[in-house]
Amino acid sequence: MKSGSDLLKTFGTDTVFDVNAIVAHVLFTVLFDEVKSVETQEELRNIERAVKGRADIVLAQLPMLGLPEHRAVMEAAFVYGAKHQFVLTKGGSLERLGIEDPDSPGSHLWFLHCREVLRQSDPCQHTTLKKPLTTLNVYTFLQLMETPLVTEASVDPSDVKTVGSHLHAPLLFLFSQRETLALDRVTAETLGWRLRGEVAVVLIHRDSADVRTPVEYNAAYRLPAEGSVIKYFNLKSIEEVVNLFREDTVQEEEEDIDEDWAVLDVLDDEVVESVYRDRDVELDVGLVTELTSDTFSKAVQESNTAVVLFFVRWDAASLAVMQSFKEVADALEDIADVQLACVDCGEWTDVCSSQLIAAFPTVRMYWSGGLPHTYTGMLGTESLLKYIMLSLAAAPVLLSSSQEVQSFLQGDLFHTQATLSPTRVVGLLSSSQDSGWPMFEGAAQALRGETLLGLFADQQAEQWAKDHNVKLPAILVFRAPDSTIKAHSLQLSSTEQLVSDIQKLLLDTFPELTVENLPLYLELRKPLLLLFLGPEGDEEQGQGLDRRDAREELHRLADTSLLDTYVPCWVHLGRTPAGRAVLESYLGSIPQLPALVLSQLASGGEVFHFPSESPLNSDTVLQWLHRVERKEEQPAGLVLDEKWGPSVPFYDFLSIMDQEVPGYAAQKTPKMTKNMVGEKGSDEEPGHSNRTPSTKKHMPQQEVPTSHQHSEF
């Protein structure tokens, strides 16, 4: 293929086996800039992200190229390429749409409604082309996508001229009158969504004199066939109408479960939806004991340690946490000391009130001889398990000799717990008479379940302090990954201060950020210096930026005080895949890994990307940070500054009332009030004055109901 004297492309004879193949390939080449191709849904999402709010996507799945379907799509792209974003895929990896059956290799086409999406976080809704991929079908389909969901008209169905009439698409007419307009619009829109791409929906205003349809019908349709007549019928349910068209026009496809995507009754809350999908499994609490008003007090008094989950069944987060709680119960099955229990506050409201439960779910630990402790950590299996296990150790662990201190720090004492806790803390006091003692005891209670805290109040503590170059009172912090012990002198002022000091000292200088620990570091409210590392073996080599080097470079730097104004940290995209979406949001795409990013979350909201071509070492990083500070670097992206408003518009009952029953929801005018007094203000028997026996002798009840059918179901 040539343009002027330039050779554009050569085709192998195996690819251009017939006219379809030739047209398809030629168009494909010509339209190369406009038609994108994707292999993973990651890539598809990138495209979606790029066009959201601007354009819609036409996505075609073509298992083989050069077939008539390919040609049809390319021809459509030739016409509509400037309007819609065309995307081709081989298919098989687009589970996101929820339709693909990776085993069915057929050609399919979808229209992704991205243009109307206002917020990045919202998904694009989609419509499936239900007919074979022919040029005409694709053309009709795309035309229908452009027509409004519902057209409105004030003429008789036979006079309606809409896009549908020349598009070989069936037309569905719904009749509406002024009083029911709002609700009819909702119905029409629902139907519009359900039938989008197959049927054009027209709402006819019956109040118009031009409408000649008999009032006994509220709906009609006309099939696209030449000369077909309008058939009138009574719309009773949406399903019925949908089926009507399915039977009439579409034979090949079974009804699709995911078709309800766009209607109002789709759960849009990930926690609610995921719990709801398990509704067929009756809530089974497994090894967790269900407590009642009768058993609660006894259970929490008699067991050594009882961990109680307070929940309500209508709270999805509660039910999600219940899943984790059951897993914890399974893991602790053999530990006799711990009882896992739950209280359904929807039923045992008295228990929950007396326990002052003010949030669902609440996890609270009850132990013999101590005040109950409300768990304030992450509500997940691992975190809960760790909390419970660590709580089983004394708080504080009283250490009586230097050997014990040694073995406590090394994890030999409380071995089980020590393996769960990456940190251990020992408070050093000169004697048990020290005024710091009660503060340490309080702090140990407050930190119970969070870390292991030992207390060494002895003359030998002085020696430990001296060895570590600090003064008493002091604490020793042991950190598991690198087995270091660091000592810090303390100013003991209050228990709260001590707790917060210890919590700060427990923070890592160069942590691996995970879903579970991010909040600890965000609390510092400093810019994050994030090193994104790809999963092992997933990095492109040869750029001189080795993952281990980069991490160690930064670690060294983090241990100096040069990065004190930042939180240097790293994210392992294999272990924390959500980091990938973060990186994408920052930079628009996934750059070469490892990638170093400065995110000014708490200030300014700008994101800077350390140039991937530069070598990454202490000097280059510091220089880069200085340039950023001096505003000499261009931000590579921004932290999103959108407000989290309502996820969807609400259903405005007031305006529906106003339309359906004008005046029903209106405030009375003062004049009206006067008129209403006789009617509403008086409770007196209506009209009794003229019901004397002489005029009305025998009055049977007028308003006795006649029908006995209960329609609630």
Added chain:
Amino acid sequence: SPRIQTDFGLVSLLFCTHRHDYCVLGAGPAGLQMGYFLSQTQRDYIILERNSGPGSFFNVYPRHRKLISINKVYTGRRNPEFNLRHDWNSLLSDRPDLLFKRVSTQLYPRADALPRYLSLFAEELGLRIKYGVDIGKIHVSEPAFHGGHGYRLTDQNGLEYTCGILLVCTGLWVPQEVNFFGSELVEGYESIPVDPEEYRGQAVLILGKGNSAFETAQSILGRASRIHLYSPSPVRLAWQTHYVGDLRAVNNELLDTYQLKSLDGLVEGGLEEIAIVRYDSEERNKSSRRKKHGSVEMKGRGQLYLTLDELLDNQNKTLAFSPMTLPGYHNDNFSLRQPYDRVIRCLGFRFNFSIFEGAASLLHSGMARGRLPAVTAWYEGKGTPGLFVLGTASHSRDYRSSAGGFIHGFRYTIRAVHWILEQRYHNRAWPTTKLQTTQLLSWLLRRVNEASGPYQMFGVLGDIVLLRGSHFEYLEEFPLQALAQFSTLSGHRVTKSGMLVLVMQYGLNRTDTLGSGRAESEWTWAWRSNFLHPVLYYYSTIPTEQEMKHRPAGWPLPRPKAIHHMIEDFLTEWDGPMSHIQPLRRFLEHCLQTDLRAFYAESCFRFSLTYREPPIFCRLGYLKKQGVIGNRKLWQHAREAGLMPTHHDSGTPKEDMSFQNYITKAAASVASGMNFHL
């Protein structure tokens, strides 16, 4: 506002012991209920009762001894708050065992059970009651009591009680009578014999069509020959009107015998226009002799005739009886032309206004034909500050609409009045629960699914949510009609975030209670719900008194900024994720202008790093280290639903690359070619 000083101890010593901050008049259900709340807050109070035990009304009434307040012991539930929705006789207390079911497990208990229950209640809670004190006169005390009114009560022995606040819980016990010619021939419900044998073969005319009339009719149905019920208005059936004061099905057997034409019947007509005349034996003999003149035939043992006042001229009134004075003489198919053996008045009871004198006089409410005193929306007598009317006598606020005249309703209004007293006289604000906004949805659902106060006192008491941004304060069972005075009465402010009001309401469409289409099931049609269902009103500021006054006809509250009806539910369980919860959440999101969805920790992680501010669920949970982690199965569900992004999984086997290779090659060739523009 006047504040009661706590130095009453000394004053009391000087003026002997008959001086109290609070006097409760009457030891019926309302008096004991108020006494309980006053004892809870350790107020100086006394309950004065003229009889020797509590609830003496129930020693006599109902005459046929069957209580018609539901005592449903077996609800299938163990939630004590929920169970109060179906326990109409218990009083409120903090004792889980002090419930009516201790004295009776019958659905419609014997009336004797009630005084027994009340004695138990008073005794176990140690309420301070003085029996045998019959207050005959109530005056405003002079000088004025701490800037406000005080009240002076005088008993049958001339002993005086001085009270800072007077709580009138005297109920309704004066039989309602009507004056017409011959009304002295009428027996009263309060004194009729209750043995059905006394009515054997008799024709009985009952004046009234309420529960006492039907209760009387029902008890004699098997003995009386014919029972007619006469009153101005047609029967109102409780199961049609949802008003428990209307005719309850438990008493309505006569409707059957009427409609099956089995001798009994209902007739409408004014009570003031009738007259009852007696035909005594002397007259009877005379008239027999003149039989040929009269068209009225005397049958059976009947002696009492119903006639119309207009047919009796003054002369006839003295002469008492002649056939010409009977309507049957003029109208040969007049319904009530046959004579009766008895005429019984069952017209209910009225409040005893007679003991309130001078400035302490209570006004008559326009409701219930003046039988009830007029009270404000917070149950203070109109014109009598410091005097509150509680219990059945306070029913003018919701007469014929809600349950304020019955134990299962006024037990809650009394609690409300108690909080108002605490705020006004002791500066203790109405108790609230302060919670995080992420808990708003589940807290509302909790109330909607268990609360008994708004359920029983539908349309009258409502929960108030004071929105405060990231938290809210929840205040239970405030009297809705006093909403304009909310801040003064409750001691709480409404900020610019506005407020929500949760009300239980029946629908307005009351046409065909058992007909098809009586219930809605689509949540978008919730505003047309007919059965009791929750309604939420959102206001950005407290409605003014004017707005309250001009509220839409039939509405408990003025037009709000936004309204949400939760679709009526057959089981009254409002916990469906699609039909109940999500629509409610979206309404709350609209009012709060924030996304209230829940997110797993992983999503919060993403939002926390990529947004200046993540959604409130992440802010108040995850960022406080309390994220909901979930597990693989749940994430999988969320991903399949398209609500959580699917991760690019490095473990996915790389498939046939030919398609990709093809594109890569094509890209390379185009790039190496030329700039090609269409």
